[in-house]
Amino acid sequence: MPDFPTPIATVDVVLLTLLRERLHVVLLRRGDPPFAGMLALPGGYVRVDEDASLEEAARRVLRGKAGLAPRHLEQLGSFGGDTRDPRGWSISVSYYVPLSAGELEGASPSLEAVPADALPPLPFDHAAIVAAALRRLRGKSTYSSLPAFLLPPLFTLAELHRVYEQVIGTRLDPASFRRKVEEQQIIERAEGQRREGAHRPAQLYRLAPGMAPEFDRRI
């Protein structure tokens, strides 16, 4: 065992969701110092006695502080240094999670969703972590099913199309989008249709179970 001081080890999670057609980051108001009272990423110490792995530490923190058991949790990267935390040298192993609006409603009511393009000042280097998560989500969206996790388990192709457009930030041709998303076989037809309004009802789809979230080609 090392006989010199070791860094503080924490996990932090960037929760991303889509509200009113805009990407939001879901934050939690800190109760304890440092930065008590500020909105921040949900996070906590790695607990040697409770956690079997880093991912399990992140899941425990999400369960405890946010009341969430996410469908998709992905490691973003680690941020560490001597200046990011006033308590001393610290490492944040960061994760990000795409959430549907429904998942967020069932979660802890103390969570606060903030538009991704209008974030308040954040403590530590959480602004940099959020920026990295948004970059990653946007980047991977062109070749993965990640944006589908911003929707509920059943969704229509038009809904999926809109989500991709919002996350990537560009227009996508509806016909090409359908073609590619069906070829990639990452979604599958579900039973039932969504009927709302005076128009043709839309077929429901779900994510194909057990599929890798990466596509062969770009969307």
Added chain:
Amino acid sequence: MPDFPTPIATVDVVLLTLLRERLHVVLLRRGDPPFAGMLALPGGYVRVDEDASLEEAARRVLRGKAGLAPRHLEQLGSFGGDTRDPRGWSISVSYYVPLSAGELEGASPSLEAVPADALPPLPFDHAAIVAAALRRLRGKSTYSSLPAFLLPPLFTLAELHRVYEQVIGTRLDPASFRRKVEEQQIIERAEGQRREGAHRPAQLYRLAPGMAPEFDRRI
């Protein structure tokens, strides 16, 4: 400050290089327990007193244990849990580095290069870390200049072409390859040509300075 036990924090680096047209992983024989005498990834503790950040910790370890100051160092991910290290709960923040054969020759002579497809048994979860690094290198090679760091600073288009083929593992049409690599403007003509053998000499190129290593399109 937390009043409970914290994990051990280490950095490990996967050094990748190309020798005799084959991808190799460069390892170091461990002098200290645990696993003394085994080949392992170069790594070491994060030193709160010496390192200003995780990346600097990785650079310090590389400088000290391998005699290297790499041109490209990229975070791979973090691996942590209660079973990966017999000393206790530990976190490895892992990096990977593509090296040219020349850089390796100037490095510490105690380094040992092992073919990537014939690795010896490795301690800790180093086999999983190496596998992740190889997956990442292969994956990013289709849309980044990463493989160019496996070559010396000056190289010919034919050399670059061969490196991409070896790393990705498929044949690439020479004409298409030239077209795309020149369009992406990630390499630039250097002065001079390489003349070797009884044939037309090849123009030298270098990586364009200050360019992001990612391409717009796939190679």
Added chain:
DNA sequence: ATAATAGTGTCTCTCAGACACTATCGA
């Protein structure tokens, strides 16, 4: 001249975007 590798021009075929078309509902 020849052999060897460097590098280019061009054909074709695939696939993406564009967009007009059909489908199906409520009012």
Added chain:
DNA sequence: TCGATAGTGTCTGAGAGACACTATTAT
């Protein structure tokens, strides 16, 4: 019937692979 959104068929143009071609050297 009309308006709205869902979903399809088809044209076209850009770009990728294929491959024949030229370029330049040492022997």
